[in-house]
Amino acid sequence: MGEEVVTAGSQGTLPLGEGTGSAGIDWSKGGAEHFQGFKESLGDLGKDKSLEPIKDFHGLTKSFINSQKMIGGSIQLPAKDAKPEDRDRAVKDILGKLRANGVLENVPESPDKYDIKMPTIEGFKANEPLVNSFKQTAHKLGVAPSVAQGLFDWYLNFQEESDRQEQTAFETMKQGMKKEFGGLYTRKMEAARRAAAKYLGVDGDEIMSQLPPAIGKRLVMAFAEIGDPLLEDDLITGGIPGVITKEQVKGKIDAMMNDPKHPINDISHRQHKEAVEEYTQLQQQFIRLGGK
Numbered sequence: 001m002g003e004e005v006v007t008a009g010s011q012g013t014l015p016l017g018e019g020t021g022s023a024g025i026d027w028s029k030g031g032a033e034h035f036q037g038f039k040e041s042l043g044d045l046g047k048d049k050s051l052e053p054i055k056d057f058h059g060l061t062k063s064f065i066n067s068q069k070m071i072g073g074s075i076q077l078p079a080k081d082a083k084p085e086d087r088d089r090a091v092k093d094i095l096g097k098l099r100a101n102g103v104l105e106n107v108p109e110s111p112d113k114y115d116i117k118m119p120t121i122e123g124f125k126a127n128e129p130l131v132n133s134f135k136q137t138a139h140k141l142g143v144a145p146s147v148a149q150g151l152f153d154w155y156l157n158f159q160e161e162s163d164r165q166e167q168t169a170f171e172t173m174k175q176g177m178k179k180e181f182g183g184l185y186t187r188k189m190e191a192a193r194r195a196a197a198k199y200l201g202v203d204g205d206e207i208m209s210q211l212p213p214a215i216g217k218r219l220v221m222a223f224a225e226i227g228d229p230l231l232e233d234d235l236i237t238g239g240i241p242g243v244i245t246k247e248q249v250k251g252k253i254d255a256m257m258n259d260p261k262h263p264i265n266d267i268s269h270r271q272h273k274e275a276v277e278e279y280t281q282l283q284q285q286f287i288r289l290g291g292k
Contacts, residue, residue: 032056095142105144111135114145116152166213173213177220182281183249184288187231188224195227246289253282 035056039046054060078090098104108114114135118126134155138148178185196204196219208216208223256264256279263275 035060105146107142107144108139111139114138114148116149119156169213170216173217177217181224182285184285187228189220191225191227191231192220192223193227194230195223198227198230199223246286246291249282249286249289250291253279253286256282 032055035054038057039051051060054063076090076093078087082090095104099106111132112135116131116135118124131152134152135148138151143151177188181188192208193205196208198204200207208219211219256262256275259265263269263271264279266272269275
């Protein structure tokens, strides 16, 4: 009589045969002749679809080994109600496995190990305190090197665009002031610089240039009026090249009016309109300079 073995389902016995090894099964064939009976002995458990691809005990053993390997390398998500420390531990384990398998980049050992590439633009100078602070924060947050470089590039591009917009706004402001001051522009700018130096210090002009254009314009125009009296002494001696004086403006007006051939005095002249506009501007300048 052959040996009997109690099955895992405890629903009967499985005859093992004789002369086929210690268990009575011909293992060279993977026990295929008995595997179907083994599955049937498991009842509903043996009907599970996960067992359908398995044809013998060798296949069952291989599937079990592979499953254990997968479990060992699997990622276990923390429970929804996990404690903060358990959640942090799970996240660290997940990231560690992803990095170990090359799915994610490894975070550098220390902040100084980040190799942040800087622009090769001529005249570019990196803000070292800013760069070092960025590296420290990136390391603290576990940011991968490629992500850190991408974030830094974004910041530089954003800063460059902001500077470009600010420069455009500054040029627009400058052109507006030239139109508003007309021929007095150079004088007004010199007056503003002198007033800024007197009331803000020797670097007053630089301080104003760093302000947003809208605010800078208002300060420049205020200082231009405040600083105009500071020009008088140098204007008398001719010490400010390019800065027009009240007397010079008056001289231009008189020259226009006293010249019979000047377009201002000939309404039929094709440049009469332009001459009138020039005369009007000179009169406005003269009045703003204190002329009567």
